[in-house]
Amino acid sequence: MVSAAQAREKYDQLVDRYEEIFFYVGTVGQRLVEFAAPAPGSRVLDVGAGRGAVTRAALGLGCSVTAVDASPKMIARLVEDHPEVTGVAMDAAHLDFADGAFDLAAAGFVVQVLDDPAAVLGEVHRVLRPGGIVALSLETQSVGRLGWFQDLTLEFFAPSTEAGPPPPADDSTEQTGPLTHDRLDALLADTGFADVERLSIEMPVPITDPPALWDWLLPRGLAEIHGTLPEDRRAEFHTRFLAGAQTMHDDGGITLDFAATLHRARRP
Incomplete structure (x- = not known):
């Protein structure tokens, strides 16, 4: 887990090679937006937008996109590539938007690097209209x-x-280890979201x-x-x-x- 300041520093450094290193984000961003299935004209919030994998997919469906990221350099490059996007450098745990401002909030490979995913989900819940959709992707931890x-x-x-092995994992919402898909579903439910669904994908x-x-x-x-x-x-x-x-x-x-x-x- 990282703080907003740590995330900003890390991703500012990766702006020129982010999607080269994390090769799968483009494909998964497309799959995530397809899974969310926004209608043309939907107001989409891309949380932790990076270089714009989710943004590109949403634009391709005719959506209106607002992108936020902790990294000012990421946002600047994204807006340079896609001038039609509203891009803002912002802490996802403190979204400066009105209640009910969006139809869809999507975050590609973001929740697992947050220091407080519950706080971010609470903000996402607030800025979605009633009936609005949240769509998240989570990298599977597997050796x-x-x-x-x-x-x-x-x-x-x-x-x-020498101090001995770590304690056994506990897959509850209080767990401090890596975020699992079960924990994420539980966090969504605890935040007040309904109709939680999950889809597994593989990228060999x-x-x-x-x-x-x-x-x-x-x-x-x-x-x-x-x-x-x-x-x-x-x-x-x-x-x-x-x-x-x-x-x-x-x-x-x-x-x-x-x-x-x-x-x-x-x-x-």
Whole structure:
């Protein structure tokens, strides 16, 4: 979870390569708007708009779009690309809009990075008209066949575990761990939304060989953590990474299994 200030700093830095790194946001933004099914002319609020995946999809259906994001640079670039959009740099937990101002509020891969998703959902509920729709996408947390990579990174980068293992996960709305699809549905209901629905989607990404996997992961966070290691440890990590990836390649090929859930609900 991140604060608004942390989100602003992070996404300001990623403005030029956001959809290159997070390759799936465009496809999921389109699927999310299709799932929400707004009518032409609907007033759409794109919360945490980023480079505009949801905005583009809503514009394509003839909607009127207002986009907000914690990052001023993201909003500036979005409005530059789409002058017909009203773009505002804004904290999603304090939406400066009138009650009932929108027919649809959508947020693509936003709720899982918020420090207080319940507060944001409360604001979304307020700015939707009665009968308005909220549509959210949530990235599925799954290690899958990359368990070897998780083990390798834990060995090289995790702090000491002398204090013992973490407590077991509790999937209640009070849980402080990663946001799950069940918790998100519960939060929507607790906020006062009705008719909560959910759709699962999968986005497999095939990778040709171990060096290609390394190159794919570098701009997605690997370069930053790898660079923190001493030179000898960097070399060892790289060698063992390639060995683990080769085992994965030989055992059915290297495929990254990205998945997400789409959530839709109605304000009564």
